[in-house]
Amino acid sequence: MGASQTHSAYKYQDLMTKTGFSLEQIKNLHYRFRQLSENNETLSRENLENIKDLADNPIKKQIVEAFFDKRNQHQNEMGSFEEIGFEQFVMVMSHFRPPTPKMTEEEKLAMRKDKLHFLFNMHDSDNDGKITLEEYRKVVEELLSMSGDIEKDTARGIADAAMLEVASTNVPNMGPDDYYEGITFEHFEQMFKEVEMESRMHVRFLDVDTRTIHS
Amino acid sequence: MAHLLILWPMSGSISLSGPRLTGFLCVLLVVSAHASRDAVSGNNETWGSPARATQGDPHHQNSSTTHRKAFPVLSFNYDHVKTPFEISLWILLALLMKLGFHIIPRVSSIVLESCLLIVVGLLIGGIIKAIKQTAPVLDSKLFFLYLLPPIILDAGYFLPIRPFTENMGTILVFAVVGTLWNAAFIGGMMYGVCQIEGAQLGHVDLLSCLLFGAIISAVDPVAVLAVFEEIHINELLYILVFGESLLNDAVTVVLYHLFEEFSHAGIVTVGDAFLGVVCFFVVSLGGVMVGTIYGILGAFTSRFTSHTRVIEPLFVFLYSYMAYLSAEVFHLSGIMSLIACGVTMRPYVEANISHKSYTTIKYFLKMWSSVSETLIFIFLGVSTVAGPHAWNWTFVIFTVILCLVSRVLGVMGLTYIINKFRIVKLTKKDQFIVAYGGLRGAIAFSLGFLLTNNEMKNMFLTAIITVIFFTVFVQGMTIRPLVELLAVKKKEESKTSINEEIHTQFLDHLLTGIEDICGHYGHHHWKDKYDAYVKRWLIVGERSTEPQLISFYNKMEMKQAMMLVESGSAAKLPTLMSAATLQNIQQKGVPSRRAIPSISKSREEEIRKILRANLQKTRQKLYSYRRHDLVMDPFEDNVSEIRFRRQRAEMEKRMSHYLTVPANRQETPSVRKVCFEPENKVYTYDDSESPRGRAAQPSPRLPDAISLLSKSPQRPNQTSALRAKGSTELRAKAPDEQEEQDQVKLSRCFSDPGPNEEEEEDGSFLS
Numbered sequence: 001m002g003a004s005q006t007h008s009a010y011k012y013q014d015l016m017t018k019t020g021f022s023l024e025q026i027k028n029l030h031y032r033f034r035q036l037s038e039n040n041e042t043l044s045r046e047n048l049e050n051i052k053d054l055a056d057n058p059i060k061k062q063i064v065e066a067f068f069d070k071r072n073q074h075q076n077e078m079g080s081f082e083e084i085g086f087e088q089f090v091m092v093m094s095h096f097r098p099p100t101p102k103m104t105e106e107e108k109l110a111m112r113k114d115k116l117h118f119l120f121n122m123h124d125s126d127n128d129g130k131i132t133l134e135e136y137r138k139v140v141e142e143l144l145s146m147s148g149d150i151e152k153d154t155a156r157g158i159a160d161a162a163m164l165e166v167a168s169t170n171v172p173n174m175g176p177d178d179y180y181e182g183i184t185f186e187h188f189e190q191m192f193k194e195v196e197m198e199s200r201m202h203v204r205f206l207d208v209d210t211r212t213i214h215s
Numbered sequence: 216m217a218h219l220l221i222l223w224p225m226s227g228s229i230s231l232s233g234p235r236l237t238g239f240l241c242v243l244l245v246v247s248a249h250a251s252r253d254a255v256s257g258n259n260e261t262w263g264s265p266a267r268a269t270q271g272d273p274h275h276q277n278s279s280t281t282h283r284k285a286f287p288v289l290s291f292n293y294d295h296v297k298t299p300f301e302i303s304l305w306i307l308l309a310l311l312m313k314l315g316f317h318i319i320p321r322v323s324s325i326v327l328e329s330c331l332l333i334v335v336g337l338l339i340g341g342i343i344k345a346i347k348q349t350a351p352v353l354d355s356k357l358f359f360l361y362l363l364p365p366i367i368l369d370a371g372y373f374l375p376i377r378p379f380t381e382n383m384g385t386i387l388v389f390a391v392v393g394t395l396w397n398a399a400f401i402g403g404m405m406y407g408v409c410q411i412e413g414a415q416l417g418h419v420d421l422l423s424c425l426l427f428g429a430i431i432s433a434v435d436p437v438a439v440l441a442v443f444e445e446i447h448i449n450e451l452l453y454i455l456v457f458g459e460s461l462l463n464d465a466v467t468v469v470l471y472h473l474f475e476e477f478s479h480a481g482i483v484t485v486g487d488a489f490l491g492v493v494c495f496f497v498v499s500l501g502g503v504m505v506g507t508i509y510g511i512l513g514a515f516t517s518r519f520t521s522h523t524r525v526i527e528p529l530f531v532f533l534y535s536y537m538a539y540l541s542a543e544v545f546h547l548s549g550i551m552s553l554i555a556c557g558v559t560m561r562p563y564v565e566a567n568i569s570h571k572s573y574t575t576i577k578y579f580l581k582m583w584s585s586v587s588e589t590l591i592f593i594f595l596g597v598s599t600v601a602g603p604h605a606w607n608w609t610f611v612i613f614t615v616i617l618c619l620v621s622r623v624l625g626v627m628g629l630t631y632i633i634n635k636f637r638i639v640k641l642t643k644k645d646q647f648i649v650a651y652g653g654l655r656g657a658i659a660f661s662l663g664f665l666l667t668n669n670e671m672k673n674m675f676l677t678a679i680i681t682v683i684f685f686t687v688f689v690q691g692m693t694i695r696p697l698v699e700l701l702a703v704k705k706k707e708e709s710k711t712s713i714n715e716e717i718h719t720q721f722l723d724h725l726l727t728g729i730e731d732i733c734g735h736y737g738h739h740h741w742k743d744k745y746d747a748y749v750k751r752w753l754i755v756g757e758r759s760t761e762p763q764l765i766s767f768y769n770k771m772e773m774k775q776a777m778m779l780v781e782s783g784s785a786a787k788l789p790t791l792m793s794a795a796t797l798q799n800i801q802q803k804g805v806p807s808r809r810a811i812p813s814i815s816k817s818r819e820e821e822i823r824k825i826l827r828a829n830l831q832k833t834r835q836k837l838y839s840y841r842r843h844d845l846v847m848d849p850f851e852d853n854v855s856e857i858r859f860r861r862q863r864a865e866m867e868k869r870m871s872h873y874l875t876v877p878a879n880r881q882e883t884p885s886v887r888k889v890c891f892e893p894e895n896k897v898y899t900y901d902d903s904e905s906p907r908g909r910a911a912q913p914s915p916r917l918p919d920a921i922s923l924l925s926k927s928p929q930r931p932n933q934t935s936a937l938r939a940k941g942s943t944e945l946r947a948k949a950p951d952e953q954e955e956q957d958q959v960k961l962s963r964c965f966s967d968p969g970p971n972e973e974e975e976e977d978g979s980f981l982s
Contacts, residue, residue, distance in 0.1 A: 032734045053731035059721065063728040096729055098638055119718070122725075143720055162713045191714050196639070201722060203729050 015087060019094035025205045029093060033086050042083035043067075058145045062122050067092050071121045078127055098202035112198045113189075119201075120188050130182030133163055166191065308339075309589040327691050329441040329592050333684070336596015344600055352601050353594040358661045359543070362591050365583035366437055367550050368535050370461065371557035372580060378454045385633050385641075386455060389649070390462035393625045394432050398470055400621040401614070402428025408613045419671055422478040427675050429470035430663050431618060431682055435656030436460040436550070438683075441588060442654060442691045449704040452645055456652040464550035464658075465499035471662055472546065502548035503555040509538035510559025517560075517567040527572035528579060531564060591657045598660070599680050605673035614678040615685050618655070626650040644701050651694055654686040655679075 012026050021029070036051070037043040048054070048064045057063065068084060070077040072092050081088065095118045099108055123131045123139050131139075137159040144155050163183070170187045293300070312335050316328060379386070402425035409419040439460045443453055473491045513534035520527045535556045542552035565573060626649050634640045641649075663679045666672045698705075 029733070032732075035734070036732075048732065051731055054728055057724055057728045057731070059724045060728065063725060063732070093729070093733070096726070119722075119725075139721070140717060143717065143724070158713065158717070162717055165714055191718065195715070201726070203726055203733060205733070 011087075015090050019090055020097055020100075021090065021094065021205065026090065028205070029090055030086060033089050042085050043089060044083045059142050062139075062142060065125075066118070066122050069121055071127070072118060093205075096201060096203040097205065099198045108198050112196075115197050115201045116189055116192060117185070120185055128182075130184050131188070132182040133159070136163055136183070305593075306586060306590065309586065309593050312593070313585075313589055325692075327442060327445060327687070329438070329588075330688050330692060332589055332592035333596040333599075333687065336593040336598075337600055338596070339593070340597035340600025343597070353591070353598045353657070353661065353664065355661045355665045358591070358594075358657065359549075360540075362587045363437070363658070364536060364539050364549075364553060365580065365587045366440065366591075367461070367539075367553045368532075368557055369580040369584035370436060370440060370457070371554035372531075372535075372561055372576075374554065374558060375450065375454060376558065378450050379458055382451065382454055382458065385637065386458035386462060388629055388633055389455065389459040389626070391466055393459065393629055394434075394463040394466040395470075396625045396628075397432030397618075397621045398425065398428040398466075400428070400624070401432055401617050402426075404617050404621075405610075405613065408609065411609070420478075422474055423671055426471070426474035426478055426666075427671075427678070429467065429474055430659050430675070431614065431655060431679060432621075433463050433467040433655070433659065434460040434653045435658050437588060437591060437658070438654035438656030438687055438691070439652060441592070441656075442687070442694060443652065446695050446698050447705050448648065448698060451639075452648050452652075452703070455645075455649055461550060461554055462499075465495065465502060465548040467658070467662070468546065468548050469495045469498050475666070498546070498548050499551055501545065502542045502551035505542045505545075505547060506538045506552035506555025506557075507559050509534045509541070509552075510556040513556070513560040514563035514567075517564045520568065524569045524572055527568045528575045531560065531576050532579070534560065595657055595660060595680075595683065599684075602676060602680075603673050604677045606677055607674055610674060611678045611681045615682055618682055618686075622653045623650045626653075644703055647701070648694075648698070648703055651690055651697065654690060655683050656687070657683075659683065 012023060012030075015021065015026055016023060019026075033043065036047050038047070045064055045068060048067060049060065054060045054063070065080070066072060067089065068080045068082070070079050070081060072095070073088055074091070095115055097111075099111055103111070120131070121127075123135055125135055125138075137156055140159040140162070141152070141155040166183050166187055170190060309332075312332060313328070316322060316331055322331070402421075405427060406419070406421050406424040409424065434456070436457065439457055443457065469491060473487075473494065477487065513530055516530050516534070517527065520530065535553055538556040539549045539553045542549040568576075626646055630641050630646050630649075659679050660676070660683060663672070663676050666675065
């Protein structure tokens, strides 16, 4: 056990610097990872989709997909994994850290951009750098998918109106032959300029040992 | 009575300008008050007996007259209506004051309304005293049972929940710890002051001082509302100060009763102190529990009111009032109970009740709270003049100073601790505003007034009134320029952006999902579960599953339409109108506009009914916790529906402009839609189409969401009436059949549901 322990300790250290989590948090996440992957080394999509609590979530598919998206690993790769290891898992989770009080303004901005990128990637499924109308429609459809029998047109109407709004806010002087292709990342950022994403998009990661608490 | 008679000729010559009117009414009021007392005191028998004689036994020979009296054509019996008459007169006076102030614009921009009202109260009190009558004092029972609840209910019902719950920790710390600190500090220091030789205050013991501290330490919601309403500060600060003023009621109640009991008993033991702490928890949690129970009852009741829409608002009011009274029975915190009731009830009630009831509730709450607040301030002024006073320079001055000092210290100290736990820190500016906004008001006065058997009562009352005056006048009036000076963030106009809504929801689900993956149940998880289960119980029918997004979207569309209605001029186009559109339209020249025929009356009525039905379904979640916002709320029922539909046509046309691939883009239908015709002209019916109009459309019964028709794809030619002229062109080219149908469907989105959509609930209510 000695060798693997130092090995994992070394890996943890690496992860800590890369993601900013504390040792306790990483340990907890590793425990959870092992739980989800049924003690395998890698996690597959089925493992995540089988989580009971996620069943009611309308955007379950997108969330699961985000874990397997290579773009979220910040290594300038595209495409998606079939299975992910613990590092990738933690990397994705690190997008949800809250800002620490000691962060400088630039660090906060960087974190904000990071989080927004994460969100953007979730919407931009074909990876062309913009969220087209079709993709946006899909987003809204997914959001409404769990809410009973909604007409397809409803979702479409909402998505269209939203798109229109972005278009007219960001490109107010479109000529008659212009065509708004899709929401680019800058426009996406613009949508959130009022929202403090760095604090809003976070999940509390536990520091205490939660092994005894849940199954 | 002679006074009254003299006044009448004067009235003819007085022009009805604000101050004169108010002055006139002051005098009128005073005189009638005088008259009423006359009637009570001496003249009763004289006036009353002729009336009695006619009612009573005509043969009764009580009076000395032997001849038969003539039938009194006109008799005077003021006694009969005295109480309601005076009450109405007071309220009328208060409202006319309010009216008067707003007629004089210059004054109302400099001086706070509450200050003016207090001054008016002072004047009235002075007048009444000058004519040697006893002025009415702000009776505590009147205050706590009748004047305070409407204000609190209004505040609680429209409390912005999200910022409130997000900052709950901070608010609680300020409310509980802050108030305790204030009470202890002021009480203790005042005791020290009282020990100073030469102040003649040696008879004030520690417990009395502590009691006084408890009374004066609480920030007052009425005063805070009155002041903050006018300065439009950003939401965070508003909710911090206001939330604190609401939640500190529990502390105040406990401390007050505690010290009052003890000051009679004389000594305090440790056991008593411990009981005090227990009492605090009981009072606050008990109050919340009572409120929640009534709130749930109210929500549950509203499920069944679909057949008796007229009494729906009453349920809301009565359940809330009962919550307050029930809490007061057990000496629990009535304010917290009322808030809890309003907050609990609101989402479910709003989903269940009709639109008209919602409007009624909103307006009634605002109305009552407005009246209450006005009356409170006027009575404060009157009581100041009328009440017994015992002025003691040392005591009063030190009280004022200590209040300020303790507030500042308390806020600073607590913020230092709180900032360690907050993600969004409170800056120095924020702290200053929070400290400066800690106003005292009528609650302190009423509590002081309730003191019994306390020989220092008069002195306390004087000090309390001085502090109130100081905070309201000095702090209240200077806070506005200070806010400007410090460039504190103001409340931003909430741009209801559909995008924001979409992404907020998305984010919520995302965070819940991540929490689930992480395996621990954060508050997103619990909120989700709660929403899923509770809603099923408390919301009627299918509305429980109506997604927020759709109702939001409806609301937004409504608002767009409203804006068009209200503005009626191109200058105030809503955001969805882009300059390019206009340009495009105008570039193409103004083609020959087809003469637009007017719709037949019956059609219009049909459409109106349909649209009203559509409007009914929208739950407009207005954050109207500011009273002044009501004025600008355009969501009235007499909407120009046609405008509304035109707006939709507009949107749809722009959709096609922007969002379709260029090859498929339709020629933008011409012009007419951009010009804003006056309201009585009509409208976009294209007579070339067959008059099937609405009646022929076999529309299925629509869900609560956007009224859509799921048309079968075989009918792309059938356009809505909105499409009018452009539609012919639209129909002609259909390069992409699917896209075309989509466009048509899109326009469908915005048109009405079919005529089957009867609004039965509205039947009895049709205005």
